[in-house]
Amino acid sequence: MKVLLSSDQIQARILEMGKEIAADFQGREPHLVGVLKGACPFMTDLAQAIELPLTLDYIAVSSYGKATKSSGEVKLVKDLDQGLDGRDLIVVEDIVDTGLTLNYLINLLKARGPRSLKVAALLSKPARRLVSVHVDYVGFTIEDEFVVGYGLDYNERHRNLKDIVVYGG
Numbered sequence: 001m002k003v004l005l006s007s008d009q010i011q012a013r014i015l016e017m018g019k020e021i022a023a024d025f026q027g028r029e030p031h032l033v034g035v036l037k038g039a040c041p042f043m044t045d046l047a048q049a050i051e052l053p054l055t056l057d058y059i060a061v062s063s064y065g066k067a068t069k070s071s072g073e074v075k076l077v078k079d080l081d082q083g084l085d086g087r088d089l090i091v092v093e094d095i096v097d098t099g100l101t102l103n104y105l106i107n108l109l110k111a112r113g114p115r116s117l118k119v120a121a122l123l124s125k126p127a128r129r130l131v132s133v134h135v136d137y138v139g140f141t142i143e144d145e146f147v148v149g150y151g152l153d154y155n156e157r158h159r160n161l162k163d164i165v166v167y168g169g
Ligand code: IMP
Pocket: 038, 093, 094, 095, 096, 097, 098, 099, 100, 101, 102, 145, 146, 147, 148, 152, 153, 154
């Protein structure tokens, strides 16, 4: 499979993102919410790159299946452990594709009263967007190709690859 982003490239970019986030949140304590399972490696590395006190939580969602996919309806599989009232929230996603998942999550989490809400995504595929969602911190903008590795899967496989590769490429 063709390497699109090497582990070194990914790690270097995450260090930059961490510095940018730390500068933006100076004097505050951001609360990172990672979207399971794909965002796990990114969440871990990004959190370590942000040199500020911070807290972590996780949420899991799954789409209701192909028929309703375009409606953007997603099922909450695992809710957060902690409330969001007054927190400076950063939603951490692996990839923003159509934007439907993130759009749903943003609406769900906004309703819980965070002081601020920002989004960090390792990858963005703007060509596939169906709803416009604002992503504050983007690691890499990529073409419309299906990628796996570094948390991203195809049928639950390949999440453990260090690099991000084009599936079947
Ligand atoms: P969206 O709702 O279409 O933006 O979908 C986002 C979710 O689809 C991501 O969190 C991934 O789980 C999955 N996804 C989208 N594109 C890819 C890809 O290229 N590789 C692996 N998973 C992907």
